[in-house]
Amino acid sequence: MSSPVIELDNVTKVYPLPSGDVTALREISLTIDEGEFVAIMGPSGSGKSTLLNQIGCLDRPTSGNLFLAGKNIREMDDRELTSLRLSSLGYIFQKFNLIPLLTAYENVEYPYIMKHRKNDDTGRVRDLLALVGIDESLSAHKPNELSGGQQQRIAIARALVNDPAILLCDEPTGNLDSQTGAQIMEVLSDLHRKGRTIIMVTHESEIAAYAERTIVIRDGRVA
Amino acid sequence: MIGKDIILALSMRSVRLHFLRSVLAALGIVIGVVAIASIGMMGANMTLSVTEELSDMANKLTVTPYTGGGGGMMMGGGGGRVVVGSGSSSDDDDDVIDDDQFRDIERIVAKYGTAYTVRSESDRIEVGSETGRATIYGLDADIMREILTVEEGEYPKSTTSVVVGPTLAERLGLKIGSKIEIGDPDEGSTTTVRVVGILEERGMSMDLSTDMAIIGSDKLFTGIYGGEGEYDQVNVVVNDLNEIDTVKTAIEDGLNRKEDEVTVQDSSRMMESITSTLSTMTTFVMAIAGISLLVAAVSIFNVMMMSVNERVREIGILRSIGTQRTEILRMFIYEATILGLVGAVIGAVASLIIGYVVVLGMVGTAEYFFAPGSIVYVPMAMAVGAAICIVTGVYPAWRASNLDPIEALRAE
Numbered sequence: 001m002s003s004p005v006i007e008l009d010n011v012t013k014v015y016p017l018p019s020g021d022v023t024a025l026r027e028i029s030l031t032i033d034e035g036e037f038v039a040i041m042g043p044s045g046s047g048k049s050t051l052l053n054q055i056g057c058l059d060r061p062t063s064g065n066l067f068l069a070g071k072n073i074r075e076m077d078d079r080e081l082t083s084l085r086l087s088s089l090g091y092i093f094q095k096f097n098l099i100p101l102l103t104a105y106e107n108v109e110y111p112y113i114m115k116h117r118k119n120d121d122t123g124r125v126r127d128l129l130a131l132v133g134i135d136e137s138l139s140a141h142k143p144n145e146l147s148g149g150q151q152q153r154i155a156i157a158r159a160l161v162n163d164p165a166i167l168l169c170d171e172p173t174g175n176l177d178s179q180t181g182a183q184i185m186e187v188l189s190d191l192h193r194k195g196r197t198i199i200m201v202t203h204e205s206e207i208a209a210y211a212e213r214t215i216v217i218r219d220g221r222v223a
Numbered sequence: 224m225i226g227k228d229i230i231l232a233l234s235m236r237s238v239r240l241h242f243l244r245s246v247l248a249a250l251g252i253v254i255g256v257v258a259i260a261s262i263g264m265m266g267a268n269m270t271l272s273v274t275e276e277l278s279d280m281a282n283k284l285t286v287t288p289y290t291g292g293g294g295g296m297m298m299g300g301g302g303g304r305v306v307v308g309s310g311s312s313s314d315d316d317d318d319v320i321d322d323d324q325f326r327d328i329e330r331i332v333a334k335y336g337t338a339y340t341v342r343s344e345s346d347r348i349e350v351g352s353e354t355g356r357a358t359i360y361g362l363d364a365d366i367m368r369e370i371l372t373v374e375e376g377e378y379p380k381s382t383t384s385v386v387v388g389p390t391l392a393e394r395l396g397l398k399i400g401s402k403i404e405i406g407d408p409d410e411g412s413t414t415t416v417r418v419v420g421i422l423e424e425r426g427m428s429m430d431l432s433t434d435m436a437i438i439g440s441d442k443l444f445t446g447i448y449g450g451e452g453e454y455d456q457v458n459v460v461v462n463d464l465n466e467i468d469t470v471k472t473a474i475e476d477g478l479n480r481k482e483d484e485v486t487v488q489d490s491s492r493m494m495e496s497i498t499s500t501l502s503t504m505t506t507f508v509m510a511i512a513g514i515s516l517l518v519a520a521v522s523i524f525n526v527m528m529m530s531v532n533e534r535v536r537e538i539g540i541l542r543s544i545g546t547q548r549t550e551i552l553r554m555f556i557y558e559a560t561i562l563g564l565v566g567a568v569i570g571a572v573a574s575l576i577i578g579y580v581v582v583l584g585m586v587g588t589a590e591y592f593f594a595p596g597s598i599v600y601v602p603m604a605m606a607v608g609a610a611i612c613i614v615t616g617v618y619p620a621w622r623a624s625n626l627d628p629i630e631a632l633r634a635e
Binding site: 099110114158 | 229237240536541542543544545546547550629
């Protein structure tokens, strides 16, 4: 039995708006164990992205507690949350979100430099790029010179560079054709087989099928 | 390979990506730095060259009748001429130096140098059909040979011959042999004199200002204006520069025993007032030049805000993958600093070139250009330019660092 890496305890998120408060998440409680591959599904506006933002430490719950590897993120300040994002979390976005000013190699190296304050001299960046299928000739290119599939592969390599406890994917195949999407899902499944904890938001059931467990969110609640 | 400081690398790449925009923003700083540095250097060079010119007469003192210009007469005429008890009282109170006083001065300065008398009057003059005003000096013939240099012609030998200053000669078209009519025909008789020599340019001076003057013998002067045994000024030439204060004090002690009768001035006072006027002017003009830096600051601000707004999404990415606020702040401050430094360095090089030309043109000599007091304006203007850039970059950088990562990621 593996230990829970994420624990949500009555998490509620309220966005105060001038036209009235919007409750995006209502008292959600769930646990995700180490090594799990979880898909979060739900129609748009259901709160699944808000949930991912809470787990991803980009936002803090209005009430309730969220434990990440045993630490309560509601008690953390911006600096601590940022450090946590750098070291313990890896993000894969729908729009790839690579840094346009950096080459493919540098994009992957960036979180490494931010964490270790030095260039990667262990060969980890090169190995990760090879792992996701980006060869050395491509790694010198800027993101806008690469295809969507290539960009998403680089994004996966970037997410893995600091060996995070959790990989968070927000519609990772949403901007890709189905064939490329399937290839990306193969990469993620492979990572899961090697023991990585993956949480993925999607609205496509065939993508969700890659996961072991599916959590459906509706109106801010676990359905 | 990217350096250890990836944040700095990102800033540099951003500047390079928007090269034209960055160049234009830096150009504002270049212009501002050049303006401040060249004006500063011009002022410094003017001051230095005037000081040098004035130090030629550092060994001279002028003794003039006391006119109440000192501290004791603040309630009275201020700096104006106060003629006390003309006619009724003794000559000592009049606004001239008399023979007795001159002999006293001569006696006092005898072991330090020489003293000579100067008579002067401003009067209407007429040359041909042109009229104007000029200072008429009356000097002893021997003294004239000693202190004045004739560039063309000779020294006056008779009571009807004079020498004139070069500026006056040029303005009125005077040549050797020209006739000048001194005096106002409406107020009495006039005297006609003949020009026998034109003096060398003497420049600004405290003892005698001959460039715009007519200089004749004592006899000529008293012949026109009277005043036998009365002088407007006594000039003292001290042999040893170090004794100037001793001589000054000795004259003051000797003549102003009972009451203030004469004012003794050395060139330091004049030098002070000229350099302080120059420095006030320079500061004022530099402040105007500073406005160009203000304009540059606005353009840097604009470029920085554009850079932040264009990169909102990128900031969101950087924040979400674990970049601290302070590092985002640093990234944009770096960007502003790069613009400022590039502008300041180009501005410094340009101001050395432009400043040199300006100084050469306005001051007439670049001999003091590399003097510390002048060249210091280059690093000073650089520092001001770069500092303005960095300060201007603070607000955009602060805005960037305070963006909400989720909101920023949503931006297109």
